Amino acid sequence: MPEFISDALDVLAHNQTAWDRQAALDCDWSRPVSPETVAAARAGRWSVQLTPGALPDDWLGDVRGRRILCLASAGGQQAPVLAAAGAETTVFDISRRQLDQDRLVADRDGLSLTVAQGDMRDLSMFEDEAFDIVFHPISNHYVPEVKPIWRECFRVLKPGGRMLAGFYNPAIFIGDRDPELVRQGLIRPVYSIPYADATDLAPDALAAKVERGEALVFGHSLTDLVAGQIEAGFVIAGFQEDRPPAPRFLIDHCLPTYLSTLALKT
Structure with a gap:
């Protein structure tokens, strides 16, 4: 087993490299928006996603003049649209190449967009109370602890600010990933929540995943994902479930596996 697996900082470095690779491969979450999408956003016709489905209309509202932090949200998608819609936008991500996609759109379309690299x-x-909105699409399953994210988001939001966060239903992490079970249409629970590739996968499966250059993931509990926001000081004002347009796991056919919350700093 690779030595770095036991070190969370090295897991972070591995995942940074994995997402740099994904950006180079033009994956779904690394494909920059088109000039036409930016032009439409400038004209007031825009949308952004926490999960594959549409956001409730009142979660973001009018973003003109609002200071927005797109957290772990690089890839040339949400941040450029929000900037074109009139927000003062900062995109923050661990992957340099993902951030390059945002730079590409900003340079191509003349957008004012701040880009910063780091751990979510x-x-x-960032100073205390620096932002009106934190926009945090599905990404926190790439770090071993989620509560520090909620605490930091609460700190950097102004009073009256809001955090929009997307994450996976932890149910997706419990199943055996044997391809034969998939072919038989069977879900066999073998893992418990909280889950971590680094400690729960069999050594040969973990080594194979690392060799393929895939990001290592963590399945956080609903207690940490939802109650953790309340513990940080937020008031949960909205909740939404969503389904993937192209299911990857058998469990995707059984229940919504994407979740999102609207949390307020009152």
């Missing part, structure tokens, strides 16, 4: 659990480069 450490926003110390």
Whole structure:
């Protein structure tokens, strides 16, 4: 087993490299928006996603003049659209190549967009009460602890600010991933929550995943994902479930596996 697996900082470095690779491969979450999408956003016709489905209309509202932090949200998608819609937008991500996609769109379409690189659990480069909105699409399953994210988001939000966060239903992490079970249409629970590739996968499966250059993931509990926001000081004002347009796991056919919350700093 690779030596780095036991070190959370090295897991972070591995996942940074994995997402740099994904950006180079033009994956779904690394494909920059088109000039036409930016032009439409400038004209007031825009949308952004926490999960594959549409956001409730009142979660973001009018973003013109609002200071928005797109957290772990690089890839040239949400941040450029919000900037084109009139927000003062900062995109923060661990992957340099993902951030390059945002730079590409900003340069191509003449957008004012701040780009910063770092760990989503450490926003110390930003002052207290620096933002009106934190927009945090599905990404916190790439770090071993989620509560520091909620605490940092609460700190950097102004009073009256809001955090929009997307994450996986932890149910997706419990199943045996044997391809034969998939072919038989069977779900066999073998893992418990909280889950971590680094400690729960069999050594040969973990080594194979690392060799393929895939990001290592963590399945956080609903207690940490939802109650953790309340513990950080937020009031949960909205909740939404969503389904993937192209299911990857058998369990995707059984229940919504994407979740999102609207949390307020009152």
